[in-house]
Amino acid sequence: MILPGHTLGMLGGGQLGRMFTVAARTLGYHVVVLDPDSGSPAGRMADDHLHAAYGDAWALDEMIARCDAVSTEFENIPADTLRALARHLPVRPGAAALEQAQNRIREKGMIRRAGLETAxxxxxxxxxxxxxxxxxxxxxxxxxxxxxxxxxxxxxxxxxxxxxxxxxxxxxxxxxxxxxRVDLEREISVVLARGSDGRCLCYPVAENIHRGGILHMSIVPARVPQATAQAACEAATTLAGALDYCGVMAVEFFITASGALLVNEMAPRPHNSGHYTLDACVTSQFEQQVRALCGLPFGDVRLLTPVVMVNLLGDLWAHGDPDWGRLLSHPAAKLHLYGKEQARPGRKMGHFCVLDPDLAAAVEAAEELFNRLAA
The missing domain is CATH 3.30.1490.20 (ATP-grasp fold, A domain)
Structure with missing residues (x-):
C-alpha cells in the first residue's frame, strides 16, 4: 500500500484531475499534476504543476523521480507516456485499458468480445x-x-x-x-472501482439526461427496475474484468424502448455522471480513485440520500457570472465550481447537486434551481 505522506501524479489538469487532487490532499498525499495548460484547474490545487506536454521527456523524468504512483483524468493521454512511466512506478489504469477507450472501433469490438451488446x-x-x-x-x-x-x-x-x-x-x-440510433427509453451509467486484486464495487446506477450531446442531469438512484440496475452493474463488472482494469471507470448504457440493455461506451476514469458521489455517498469516486491507485481497501459506496446532479455549462456565463444567491438559497443544494478562467458555450464550468429523501422532490428542485440560474 502507498500510504498518506507519499506523492501521487496526475496526468491531466481539468476538473476531474482537480477533484482527484482535492481528495488526495485531504487524505494527506502530495500531488504533482502534469498538464500543458498553465492555468489548469488541477494544477492550481496541486503541490506542484509541471507545465509541459504529456510526452515531454523532462516532465516524465520529474514524474518518475517525484511520484510513487500515477493516474489519469482523461483517456487521450498518449499510451507511450503511460508505458514509459509504468516501467518505473504503478500507473493505474494502464495503457492497455486507455487504448481501448481512445478509439471507438477498438472499444466496440472489445465490448462485443466480452459478450455484451451494443447498438x-x-x-x-x-x-x-x-x-x-x-x-x-x-x-x-x-x-x-x-x-x-x-x-x-x-x-x-x-x-x-x-x-x-x-x-x-x-x-x-x-x-x-x-x-x-436506437429507440431510447432512457440512458444510465455505472461508475465502479476495481482493484489490482480483481475486487470490484459498483456505485448506485445513475439515470442521465443529455442536452445537445452533453450530460445535463444525473438522477440517482436511476428510475429503472432493480433487475435492470443489477444487469448494468454486472455488465460493467464484466467489462472491467475483460480489461483487467485497476482504478475507477464508468460504463454508459442505452435502455431501448423494448427493454434491451446496450453498452454505449466506457470511460477509464471518474465520470461526470458520478459527481453525485461527492455529496451523496460515503466515499466519493475521487477518493476511490486515490484508494485504487494506492492499493488501499475500497471505501463504502453506499448512497446516503437520493440526489440529482446538474451540469453548469459556460452558456450560463453569457451575461456575466450567474446569480449564485438563487442557488445557494436552497439549503440542500451543493455547488461545485471548477476554477476555469474562461467560460465558453458547452464548456463544463461546474455542477450542483440537490439532496432530498424524496427523489421526485430532488428532481423538481434541481430543475427549478437550474431555470433560476438560466433566467
Missing amino acids: PFQVVERPEQAHTAFAAVGAPAILKRAAMGYDGKGQVPVDSPQACAEAFEALGRVPCVLER
Missing part, C-alpha cells in the same frame, strides 16, 4: 464504405469519429447513404463508426 454499427474508414455501411445499419443513424470525439463533438446524424458519405467528408475522412 448495431459498421466501420467506415474509406469513402466507398459509407454506402454499404448505411445499408447494413439503416436509418436513423449517426456517424462518429473513431477517435477524439466527446460531448457530442465529432458526430453527425445521417438519414441516407448520400448523407453518410457527405458526413464522412465533413469529418475529414478519418476512421469512423456508423451507429444505429
Whole structure:
C-alpha cells in the first residue's frame, strides 16, 4: 500500500484531475499534476504543476523521480507516456485499458468480445464504405469519429447513404463508426472501482439526461427496475474484468424502448455522471480513485440520500457570472465550481447537486434551481 505522506501524479489538469487532487490532499498525499495548460484547474490545487506536454521527456523524468504512483483524468493521454512511466512506478489504469477507450472501433469490438451488446454499427474508414455501411445499419443513424470525439463533438446524424458519405467528408475522412440510433427509453451509467486484486464495487446506477450531446442531469438512484440496475452493474463488472482494469471507470448504457440493455461506451476514469458521489455517498469516486491507485481497501459506496446532479455549462456565463444567491438559497443544494478562467458555450464550468429523501422532490428542485440560474 502507498500510504498518506507519499506523492501521487496526475496526468491531466481539468476538473476531474482537480477533484482527484482535492481528495488526495485531504487524505494527506502530495500531488504533482502534469498538464500543458498553465492555468489548469488541477494544477492550481496541486503541490506542484509541471507545465509541459504529456510526452515531454523532462516532465516524465520529474514524474518518475517525484511520484510513487500515477493516474489519469482523461483517456487521450498518449499510451507511450503511460508505458514509459509504468516501467518505473504503478500507473493505474494502464495503457492497455486507455487504448481501448481512445478509439471507438477498438472499444466496440472489445465490448462485443466480452459478450455484451451494443447498438448495431459498421466501420467506415474509406469513402466507398459509407454506402454499404448505411445499408447494413439503416436509418436513423449517426456517424462518429473513431477517435477524439466527446460531448457530442465529432458526430453527425445521417438519414441516407448520400448523407453518410457527405458526413464522412465533413469529418475529414478519418476512421469512423456508423451507429444505429436506437429507440431510447432512457440512458444510465455505472461508475465502479476495481482493484489490482480483481475486487470490484459498483456505485448506485445513475439515470442521465443529455442536452445537445452533453450530460445535463444525473438522477440517482436511476428510475429503472432493480433487475435492470443489477444487469448494468454486472455488465460493467464484466467489462472491467475483460480489461483487467485497476482504478475507477464508468460504463454508459442505452435502455431501448423494448427493454434491451446496450453498452454505449466506457470511460477509464471518474465520470461526470458520478459527481453525485461527492455529496451523496460515503466515499466519493475521487477518493476511490486515490484508494485504487494506492492499493488501499475500497471505501463504502453506499448512497446516503437520493440526489440529482446538474451540469453548469459556460452558456450560463453569457451575461456575466450567474446569480449564485438563487442557488445557494436552497439549503440542500451543493455547488461545485471548477476554477476555469474562461467560460465558453458547452464548456463544463461546474455542477450542483440537490439532496432530498424524496427523489421526485430532488428532481423538481434541481430543475427549478437550474431555470433560476438560466433566467
